[in-house]
Amino acid sequence: MIIGITKEIRAHETRVALAPETVKKLQKKKFRFYIEKGCGLDSGFPDSSYEGEGVELTDSATALSADVVLKLHKPTPNEIAKMRKGSVLISFLEPYLNDGTIENLAQAGIEAMAMELIPRISRAQSMDALSSQAGIAGYRAVLEAACHYNRFFPLMMTAAGSSRPAKLMVLGAGVAGLQAIATAKRLGAAVEAYDVRPETKEQIASLGGKPVELDVGESGSGVGGYAKELSEEAKKRQQQLLSERLKKQDLIISTANIPGRKAPVLILEDTVKGMKPGSVIVDMAAANGGNCPLTEADRVVVKNGVTLIGYTNFPGMVPADASFFYGNNLFHLVNLLFPENTERPDLSSKLEDEIVAGALVTYRGEVRTKNSSEKSQKGASSATAGSSVRRTP
Secondary structure, three states: OEEEEOOOOOOOOOOOOOOHHHHHHHHOOOOEEEEEOOOOHHHOOOHHHOOOOOEEEEOHHHHHOOOEEEOOOOOOHHHHHHOOOOOEEEEOOOHHHOOOHHHHHHHOOOEEEEHHHOOOOHHHHHHOHHHHHHHHHHHHHHHHHHHHOOOOOOOEEEOOEEEOOOEEEEEOOOHHHHHHHHHHHHOOOEEEEEOOOHHHHHHHHHOOOEEOOOOOOOOOEOHHHOEOOOOHHHHHHHHHHHHHHHHOOOEEEEOEOOOOOOOOOOOOHHHHHHOOOOOEEEEOOHHHOOOOOOOOOOOEEEEOOEEEEOOOOOHHHOHHHHHHHHHHHHHHHHHHHOOOOOOOOOOHHHOOOHHHHHHEOEEOOEEOOOOHHHHHHHHHOOOOOOEOOOOOO
């Protein structure tokens, strides 16, 4: 069986689906590889790092013609046209967008698995790419905040004077938010965090953050550890209660994001106007409109003296480790799907497996998960301050 790895063509993407270390682990299982030349250069992986027995460095079309194609982002129509009927594609597919990609894959006879639909169960933790990438995003978001903040994070005492620790608020205690709390604490900031789910207080406190409690009149706890959407009345009350607290912060890391839908507004324009000049907001929902209406996607802007960071691919700013983590997620999934290296991929014996049943969106020419949009949004829906990505159990 041949596995194909291509260079990601989405703008600003620096990651690759498999790092060389993971390719070597699959080589030991006798998988062969078509790897597009230069696919790992932006991650710091030269072509020479992939070379070995059973590896052919080739062009994009050949890599896409493999039995199993591993990607980060959904394929374009042109890429789908180069894939072979009966092949297996594993990638983030954004099924909640309903843009025709899933239907095109089915018509082409490609059996596709969406990484964002991997179920949140214990045996699937090693395959949970949403969490692996969100943790990296939370870490990098804090570093960006520190780089744009014009003061120290920690308490600094010197002969020339002293500075107080920076006050930082994290909105959302999902995977990204929890990693942001931990990173900001390591840098010495005084960290507070808020989530609509009361059960996250213990997690926040365990990382050294101070849980913020707001009485919005209802609980934000949903099914399976996710947040549920608040009523309009509760949202308005939440915005009002948050506003006064946020004005006192030096830095805000906001993680509330709902894939396929406009991000909830948490940071009002009036709140930004009330913050001190030099304050920093990292809006991790910028790709979906932002948690602050002043955020601009993929730009750093200064408005009312406050710096707003709207980068949309934080994992891509740490590409080597992000690619390594994502590749390991794929490695465990490939091991589940193909415990033995056969001549051609065959998923027929795996259809009843809970992980496969949850993530397989096309099979033998048909859209297997017609409600993939609903499933994805049900799993990702956050109320207004919960992260869109999963929390570690």
